[in-house]
Amino acid sequence: MQFFSEKIPGYALASTFVALGGILNGFDTGSVGAVTQMPAYIETFGHLSPTMRGFTVSLIMLCGAIPATVAGHLADRFGRLHIMIAGAILCTIGCALECAAFHLWLFLIGRALMGIGQGFALTNVGVYICEIAPSRSRGKFVSLPQFGAAIGVCIGYFSCYGSIHIDGDMSWRLPYILQAALSTLWAAGSFFLPESPRWLILHGRRRQAMEELENLNFEKAEAEKDVLRPIETAASEVGVLEGLHLIFTRQYRLQTCLAVFILSFIQLSGIDGVLYYAPTIFAQAGIPSQTASFLASGVSAILMLAFSIPATLFADKWGRRTSAICGGIILSGSMLLIGSLYAANAVHSYGAARWVVIVSVFVFAIGYVSTWAVFGKIYASEIQPTKTRATTNSMATGGSFIANWLVAFATPIFLARSAHGAYFLFGAIALLTLVVLATCMRETRGQSLEDIQVSFAQPSARPSIRG
Numbered sequence: 001m002q003f004f005s006e007k008i009p010g011y012a013l014a015s016t017f018v019a020l021g022g023i024l025n026g027f028d029t030g031s032v033g034a035v036t037q038m039p040a041y042i043e044t045f046g047h048l049s050p051t052m053r054g055f056t057v058s059l060i061m062l063c064g065a066i067p068a069t070v071a072g073h074l075a076d077r078f079g080r081l082h083i084m085i086a087g088a089i090l091c092t093i094g095c096a097l098e099c100a101a102f103h104l105w106l107f108l109i110g111r112a113l114m115g116i117g118q119g120f121a122l123t124n125v126g127v128y129i130c131e132i133a134p135s136r137s138r139g140k141f142v143s144l145p146q147f148g149a150a151i152g153v154c155i156g157y158f159s160c161y162g163s164i165h166i167d168g169d170m171s172w173r174l175p176y177i178l179q180a181a182l183s184t185l186w187a188a189g190s191f192f193l194p195e196s197p198r199w200l201i202l203h204g205r206r207r208q209a210m211e212e213l214e215n216l217n218f219e220k221a222e223a224e225k226d227v228l229r230p231i232e233t234a235a236s237e238v239g240v241l242e243g244l245h246l247i248f249t250r251q252y253r254l255q256t257c258l259a260v261f262i263l264s265f266i267q268l269s270g271i272d273g274v275l276y277y278a279p280t281i282f283a284q285a286g287i288p289s290q291t292a293s294f295l296a297s298g299v300s301a302i303l304m305l306a307f308s309i310p311a312t313l314f315a316d317k318w319g320r321r322t323s324a325i326c327g328g329i330i331l332s333g334s335m336l337l338i339g340s341l342y343a344a345n346a347v348h349s350y351g352a353a354r355w356v357v358i359v360s361v362f363v364f365a366i367g368y369v370s371t372w373a374v375f376g377k378i379y380a381s382e383i384q385p386t387k388t389r390a391t392t393n394s395m396a397t398g399g400s401f402i403a404n405w406l407v408a409f410a411t412p413i414f415l416a417r418s419a420h421g422a423y424f425l426f427g428a429i430a431l432l433t434l435v436v437l438a439t440c441m442r443e444t445r446g447q448s449l450e451d452i453q454v455s456f457a458q459p460s461a462r463p464s465i466r467g
Contacts, residue, residue: 007217009216010215010216010217011132011133011134011141011216011217011218012141014129014132014193014194015129015132015133015141015142015144016144017186017189017190017193018084018125018128018129018145018186018190018193019125019129019144019145019147019148020148020182020185020189021084021088021118021121021122021125021145021148021186022122022125022144022145022146022147022148022149022151022152023148023149023151023152023155023182024118024152024179024182024183024186025118025122025145025148025149025152026148026149026150026151026152026153026154026156027152027153027155027156027159027175027178027182028060028114028152028156028179029149029152029153029156029272029275029276030152030153030154030155030156030157030159030160030275030297031156031157031159031160031175031176031179032056032057032111032156032276033057033275033276033277033278033279033280034156034157034160034161034164034278034279034294034297035160035172035175036048036053036056036057037279037280038160038164038171038172040168040169040170040172041169041171041172043169044102044169044172045103045104045107046104050412050413050415050416051412051413053412054409054410054411054412054413055409056104056107056108056111057276057277057408057409057412058404058405058406058407058408058409059108059111059112059115060111060112060114060115060118061115061272061401061402061404061405061408062115062401062402062405062409063111063112063113063115063116064115064116064118064119064122065119065398065401065402065405066119066398067116067117067119067120067123068119068120068122068123068394068397068398068400068401069395069397069398070394071083071087071119071120071121071123071124071394071397072123072124072127072389072391072392072393072394072395073391073394074120075123075124075127075199075394076199076391079195079196079199080124080127080128080131080195080196080199081128081190081193081195081196083120083121083124084120084121084124084125084128084190085121085187085190085191086117086120086121087116087117087118087119087120087121087122087124088117088121088183088186088187088190089117089187090113090114090116090117090120090121091113091114091117091118091121091183091186091187092117092183092184092187093110093117094110094112094113094114094115094116094117095110095114095176095179095180095183096110096180097109097110097113098110098111098114098176098179099173099176099177099179099180110176115401119397119398122145122397123393123394123398124393124394125145126142126378126380126381126393127196127381127389127393128196129141129144129145130142130378130381130382130389131196131197131198131199131386131389132194132196132197132216134218135446135447135448136316136446137316138316138378138382139315139316139320139374139378139445140312140313140315140316142315142377142378142381142382143311143312143315143373143374143377143378144312145377146308146312146369146373146374146377147308147309147311147312149373150301150304150305150308150369150373151305151308153275153301153304153305154298154301154302154304154305155178156175156301157278157294157297157298157300157301158298158301159174159175159178160294161294161295161297161298163175164294194212194215194216195208195212196212197209197210197212197213197216198386200212202386202387246387246388246391247388247391247392247395251457252385252388252392254440254456255383255384255385255388255392255456256384256388256395256396258379258380258383258440258441259379259380259381259383259384259392259393259395259396260392260395260396260399261433261436262376262379262380262396262437263376263377263380263396263397263399263403264396264399264400264402264403265403265429265432265433265436266368266372266373266376266433267400267403267404267407268403268406268407268426268429268433269331269332269335269368269372269426269429269430269433270335270407270411270422270423270425270426270429270430271364271365271368271372271373271407272404272407272408272411273407273408273410273411273414273422273426274300274361274364274365275365276408276411277411277412277415278296278297278300278361279294279296279297280412280415281361281415282296282297282358282361284347284415284419285354285358285361286347286348286349286350286354286357286358287358296358299362300361300362300365303362303365303366304365304366304368304369307366307369307370308369308370308373308374310370311369311370311371311373311374312374315374315375315378316445316446318445319443319445320375320378320379320441320443320444320445321437321438321441321442321443323371323372323374324371324372324375324379324434324437324438324441325434325437325438326367327368327370327371327372327375328372328431328433328434328437328438329434330363330364330367330371331364331367331372331427331430331434332427332428332430332431332434333427334361334363334364334367334427335364335423335424335426335427335430336423336424336427336428336431337356337360338357338360338361338364338423338427339420339421339422339423339424339427340420341353341356341357341420342419342420342423343424347419379441379444380392380393380396381393382444382452383442383444383452383456385453410422442456
């Protein structure tokens with residue numbers, strides 16, 4: 001009873017609200033692959049070849065890559081919130097064009113605008129949360145956008161499962177109407193959020209930073225430990241040590257390379273191929289009807305959401321490296337098993353092999369949201385120093401967008417030509433990622449952002465699997 005009577009801290013409310021961006025991203029991920037298969041969509045825009053379908057689905061990532069790489073620099077200059085709001089507004093316009101389109105070119109313009117908006121906004125969501133949350137619960141809150149993405153994927157799959165029964169083109173337009181409404185709420189509500197106190201202090205606006213710390217309900221000792229004392233030390237360096245040239249200097253090179261590698265290669269493991277084309281994957285595995293494949297996709301989304309809850313709640317209870325290594329084993333094993341079954345020509349519309357494939361897809365998705373999806377964005381943000389965090393995170397997110405685009409564009413082409421080749425490729429990439437992470441990651445759980453920098457400044461410090 002006491003728990004519910006306590007006031008919810010401002011940093012918790014702000015972190016939860018900006019996670020709407022994750023829900024919007026997941027909503028699109030869960031719906032667009034199914035939408036492009038709907039009879040009403042095909043009647044409106046014509047049948048799409050595997051290449052054109054891959055381009056349509058992946059355009060959002062392709063157009064988000066460039067904004068993502070510059071969003072950090074813009075956020076360093078104009079503030080985390082201003083760039084996030086601009087991106088959310090572009091997402092709203094893009095969703096509106098998608099749901100109103102009667103020609104494919106207009107639908108593609110809408111996806112392009114949404115991609116640009118996500119590039120600006122989502123790049124800064126993790127940075128913003130990382131800078132407003134106290135160190136004791138930072139992992140839990142930074143993982144909220146990923147939890148939101150799992151919710152969004154679930155909503156996307158089931159909105160399509162329900163709307164496919166609607167007569168006419170409203171069957172495929174309804175998911176985009178809902179996305180436009182969600183994006184409008186995200187953009188409008190962001191105007192009322194507090195700016196990052198860290199960013200304010202670095203720009204000489206200490207009085208406003210103190211007001212925002214009060215709005216975020218930081219305890220005095222916690223604010224002193226996590227924000228004021230370390231940032232005042234770093235603030236004197238910002239005027240000299242700022243910009244892109246910093247992130248590849250010897251002092252920060254390892255953190256930069258790790259962030260770019262992690263956010264890119266966890267996507268190259270094939271998760272977006274599974275999420276975007278789940279109905280196709282399940283149909284190929286032997287589920288006969290379109291409605292049944294949509295339902296199987298929805299079941300996978302429910303499982304992902306269910307496992308995202310404990311993964312988010314306990315993000316600060318077990319080590320980042322432990323999560324990375326366990327996830328790598330699960331993901332690479334699942335993909336290589338599926339590839340082996342297809343290579344042996346054992347997967348048919350009857351027999352046990354198809355169920356092994358379906359269960360392995362579920363295991364892959366669950367393993368991803370429970371491990372790599374949680375640790376990746378947390379780790380990539382928290383290992384960066386304040387003065388390069390937004391710049392490095394934007395570069396890493398840009399790499400993630402490009403990796404997402406490659407997977408989303410190539411997956412339908414791979415599946416049409418060689419199913420086992422796609423799964424073997426994704427499995428090999430996941431295995432490579434596992435090796436690199438086990439070798440190079442240093443544990444950061446429970447440390448302040450500044451203590452993490454001290455750890456990376458000690459080259460003799462070796463990573464340990466325990467954490």
